Amino acid sequence: MRIAVIGSGYVGLVAGACFADLGHQVTLVDNDEQKLAALQAGHLPIHEKFLPELISRHHGNNLTFSGDLAAAVRGSAAVFIAVGTPPTEDGEADLSFVESVARSVSGAIENYTVVVEKSTVPVYTSEWVRKIILRNGCSAQVFDVASNPEFLREGSAVTDFLYPDRIVVGADQDRCAAVLRQIYAPLTDGSYYRRSDIVPQPERAQIPPPLIVTSTKSAELIKHASNAFLALKISFINAVASICESVGADVQQVRQGIGSDARIGQRFLNPGIGYGGSCFPKDLLAFRSVAREHGYDFRLLDEVIRINEEQRKNFLRKVRSALWTLRGKRLGVLGLAFKGGTDDIRESPAILLIQALLQEGCEIVAYDPAAMERSREVLGAQVTLAGNAYEAARAADALLILTEWEEFAALDLNRLYNQLKYPIVIDGRNLYAPETMAAHGFTYYSVGRLPALPEPLADSVAARKLNP
Ligand SMILES: NC(=O)c1ccc[n+]([C@@H]2O[C@H](COP(=O)([O-])OP(=O)(O)OC[C@H]3O[C@@H](n4cnc5c(N)ncnc54)[C@H](O)[C@@H]3O)[C@@H](O)[C@H]2O)c1
Structure with a gap:
């Protein structure tokens, strides 16, 4: 299938390279000229295991880099928006990059195209993306907006993408869900895993991975709620670590004891200096903010954030x-x-x-x-x-x-x-x-x-x- 991925950062680049490895024709778009020139010349702007191999395997064949968004969108069955959604000063998600892409996409759609939110966005963003595309002249007949949140972790991003625990597709129309099912079919029907040249399978892989179809709003919430829950696990064990220090217990033993419960699990239960990165801090703020906007004061998240900051001070x-x-x-x-x-x-x-x-x-x-x-x-x-x-x-x-x-x-x-x-x-x-x-x-x-x-x-x- 022909796919355009807009935004060639940590998520877009990995998603684009992996889609190419699944056999799709991918155009990766970025408006950062320096980044684009580097990618076109075969230089990778980020460090990520297995990414150099995938890019060099597909660059020039299944994978091209371009600054021309309209040309990439034309003729693509799906357009994945993978641009940044940084926090504003108030902690809300700044969706101006998403809006700008939606505007440009609108003028370029010719035949039926699914516009997919890959970026992490607050609930209701899909409705806004749809409105912006309509407002800029595209007919409702020729597009749908879907949400396909990304759960990859930097450091194991390629493996996470190709061996996901689950694929979430938020789609309010069957025709739109069908396109996304087809894109992920090599993973969900297991055919990708029968190939001999694939990225090595990690220890705990769910093969084939389940594809969960939800409403777009649910999918948007799934991503925010997942990140908030993972951050909560980290803050929880850090709070337990502080108690361990006070009473002379060993948090590694405590972690083993609680994490061996299958209902809890060991992962994301590592005490340390707190979570960071481009996702958890901003996604927690955005989730808290969108909850508040819709009448729910998510104070549990305040505490998760407070413990995280306290951990660095400790x-x-x-x-x-x-x-x-x-x-x-x-x-x-x-x-x-x-x-x-x-x-x-x-x-x-x-x-x-x-x-x-x-x-x-x-x-x-x-x-x-x-x-x-x-x-x-x-x-x-x-x-x-x-x-x-x-x-x-x-x-x-x-x-x-x-x-x-x-x-x-x-x-x-x-x-x-x-x-x-x-x-x-x-x-x-x-x-x-x-x-x-x-x-x-x-x-x-x-x-x-x-x-x-x-x-x-x-x-x-x-x-x-x-x-x-
Ligand atoms: N990094 C992660 O681990 C991760 C994991 C899951 C989800 N996400 C989410 O994915 C989204 C992207 O994150 P990232 O880490 O890849 O960001 P990033 O900053 O690394 O990449 C974003 C890219 O989009 C490009 N861009 C911005 N506006 C553009 C436009 N109008 N046209 C073309 N390109 C444009 C930028 O130049 C940049 O290269 C965010 O919403 C993030 O929350 C990130």
Whole structure:
């Protein structure tokens, strides 16, 4: 089928490449000339596993990049809108990019086309998109608006797209649902998974995935409610982590105990420095705002947001309590991206913490496997960027772990010990067992667990307790 995807960011690019891999003819559109030129020249503007392989497989065949929205829309069975929906100052979703695309799409539709909201939008947006398309002269006979929310996670976006837990299609007309069913048929009929050249199957894949057809309003709500619930899980375990710290319990054990209940599950129950990224913070604000607009005061979300902000402050307090004064302290920082596996630093808790530590007068030497270039744009020359994790740790008063990259969980601890001025590690992602760190000579702080002291130090503390 011919498909146009408008917006070639994290979602549009991944969706476009995956649709091409399913056998569709895809045109990816963007109005950012620099990004477009890079894509046309074969350079990927984002870091995402398996994306380079898919793009190089299909670029020039099933996949083309274009700045000409009208040409891409003409003759396409479906047009996916995947532009940004950032928050306004009041926390509402700024839908001006969506509106602008809807306007341009209107003039280009010739034959029956489904206009699909792929961007995360508040309930009722589909009605507005429909109105805008009609208002700009397109006949109601030749288009429908559907909602097909995207649940991919950065860092595993391609795998998430091709092995989804479910595909949600919000469609109020059968003809429109039929087009979306056909687009996803290679996944839902299982034919994609029988091919030999596919992206490897992850551990917990639901094959074939279910396709759930709902009303457009329900689909819009499903996306906001899903993100709000996931953020709630994170804030919940972070609140539990704070209690663990106060009473001397171990949040990892508590997590295992509660997460083993199939009704709860382990996923998104990782204590840390709070959620970030381009979705959860803005989607929670937008959901709260649209709920309020329709008469429901969603105070539960206020609390989720409050706990998340508090979690970063808790971590700062931990750094202070580990180092006493902060001015002039040199800190090695591992991680800038908002999560492992991506170069995205939008609303990254790591960046927010670094900015707070800079304000306190710390000197920061940071390393991230993928997000350094983007961070440089935000942090400027205030932060020194290191070539690897050990370089970041060199001569530092302490090492902070702020992003859960796999490589940060597999450091050579002896080498790390020799780099640091003082063997102090403050881990905001619980990547290590406290006993292991103590056995390697570190004073180790993490989230929801008691600090671990290096064995000789722990012995002397114990001795002091016995003979004060
Ligand atoms: N990033 C995620 O993990 C994720 C996951 C699920 C859903 N979403 C949602 O998907 C949407 C897009 O997110 P993203 O992270 O891909 O954003 P992004 O900022 O990475 O990409 C948006 C792209 O749209 C382009 N664009 C803007 N206006 C345009 C126009 N008029 N014509 C053509 N191109 C235009 C921009 O240049 C940019 O490249 C958002 O609503 C987001 O909430 C994001």
